[in-house]
Amino acid sequence: MMLMLWFPLDLCPDVAGFGLHTRILEMSNTDRNWMYERLDADGFISPIFRKGLKNFIEFACSNPSFMDGEKIKCPCKKCLNRPYREVEDVMLHLCKFGFIPNYYLWDRHGEKTTACTSSQKDDTTMSLNEQHEPSYREMVLDVAGPDFMTRHIDEEPNPEDKKFFDMLKAADRELWIVYQKAIPWLIVYMRQKKLIQGLGLLVELIDCCMYGCMLYWRGDKDLDQCKFCEAPRFKKSRNSFKCSRVPFARMHYLPLTPRLKRLYASQATAAFMRWHAQDHGHDTGVMCHPSNSEAWKQFDVIHPLFAAEKRNVRLGLCTDGFQPHGTSGSQHSTWPIIITPYNLPPSMCMKEPYMFFTAIVPGPKNPKQKLDVFLQPVIAELKDLWEEDTVTYDVSLRQNFQMRAALMWTISEFPAYGMLSGWAAKRSKDILV
Structure with a gap:
């Protein structure tokens, strides 16, 4: 079965950044299977998905009557084609969560037809990895953006940055296999915590003088009172006259x-x-x-x-x-x-x-x-x-x-x-x- 879609010239205006003009779209039964082949064998965003995602964004932005200004509806599993979002946010959501099931016909984005491909995948045919996306991968994508990984690297990342790239591979480990081996939950929790720390975006807690005179930081980190106003660093314990280790004031530094x-x-x-x-071609003086x-x-x-x-x-x-x-x-x-x-x-x-x-x-x-x-x-x-x-x-x-x-x-x-x-x-x- 071959479905031909023809868009009149007045329905396909040139879109800034995409240069999309009148085109004839030919869709075979398997043309949009890429929508549900988001990850490759190594757990990275697959090249075919990135290419198809770009085509989808171009198509969605070519139908202004289905847009809210420059925003388009987000067809990810979380948004379900309900809210309008920026194009960058839609790309990020689709890389994180994937398309909603069986959205082969892009009718919410301006595709006008009464028929679609006959080989739409059933929800049960999706892989376990596609349906149950690891939460760690979502956290990594939150930090890095949708397209951050590439499988073909000319130069090996330095050891510190390589930890970040290795984290995606570690996130694909199937924890249910670990549970089957009867490993205590506390050990599993500690492993998960150590994995999250691989993001490297930790918060430093720095104690302060209660009156803002100084920070207990670097060379002054071991002091117990302010060297300017002599105010105590820690609060007194309720049960004794000894000081607890709870500071009066503390700042967060990222x-x-x-x-x-x-x-x-x-x-x-x-x-x-x-x-x-x-060179962006701006006018002189602007x-x-x-x-x-x-x-x-x-x-x-x-x-x-x-x-x-x-x-x-x-x-x-x-x-x-x-x-x-x-x-x-x-x-x-x-x-x-x-x-x-x-x-x-x-x-x-x-x-x-x-x-x-x-x-x-x-x-x-x-x-x-x-x-x-x-x-x-x-x-x-x-x-x-x-x-x-x-x-x-x-x-x-x-x-x-x-x-x-x-x-x-x-x-x-x-x-x-x-x-x-x-x-x-x-x-x-x-x-x-």
Whole structure:
């Protein structure tokens, strides 16, 4: 059986980024079996699925009457063709969860026909691996994006990055076989915990002075009281006069370097990290991205060695305080510190997945002029990224390189700008004194 679909010229407009025009689609009985052959023998996203997924996205974006602006319906097993999502999010969901069963006819995306292939697969014919996707693989894809693995690697990843690639293979181990061998659940749990730690995105907990005078960090990590105000570090135990090991205040710090390296471990982002150095044909004098600014160009002139490696990362830092309990709740000021890589194009760099939550300043009081105390770990890591090369694997070019990073800007409202700079800000005159 051969089904011919013809789309009139007025129904197939050119779509930006896809260049899709009038075409004749020929579908045999097995043309869309790729939809349910997501993983190859090694457990990676199969090439045939990636190719078919690209064709599906092109088709879905060629029917604006079935879209919500630039969003399309997500046909994954989780969304079930109900919500509209960004194209990148739909690709990620389909790589994580797969297509809903028997969606061979793309009628929710504009395919108009009364018949479809006669060999649609039944749910029971799907492989066990396809129906019961390991949760670990979903966590890895959450971090890395949909297309991050490739089976043909020209250069072997460095030992540190290789752990991340090995984690996908480890995630495919069938735990039900382990259970059948009567291994205690505690041992299985510890193995799972160790596997998750392979992501390498851990959180550092750093004790603070209750008044924000200092951090118990690096050379001061063993102190029991503040070296400025002599306030105790730990709370007293209720049952005795001895101090417990529970600190009065503690900040959370998420190291930046591992997440920058993950941008190059993902096929979904690695190539876009060089976007800023490409010619995009913008009009002279029009700034569409920070790379068009005079500050960026002047930085390249002052630091030519840094600019010579297009994969070096340009960063922006922003912070501001808010009350998590609202104005009607208890007064509690919390200050998140967010860092954004500006190598990415405008459509990506300002989206939530690429705004890295790096640290949180504990409350309940506003840190005011002591904000720099809590920025110490951030500044130390930024200095290391500037002064020292970090061996990173670029999956798009399949090679290792020496990555560096530079903080280009800080972004905040005017009072917070005064706190970050250490200057006094007068809001009424909009000046720093």
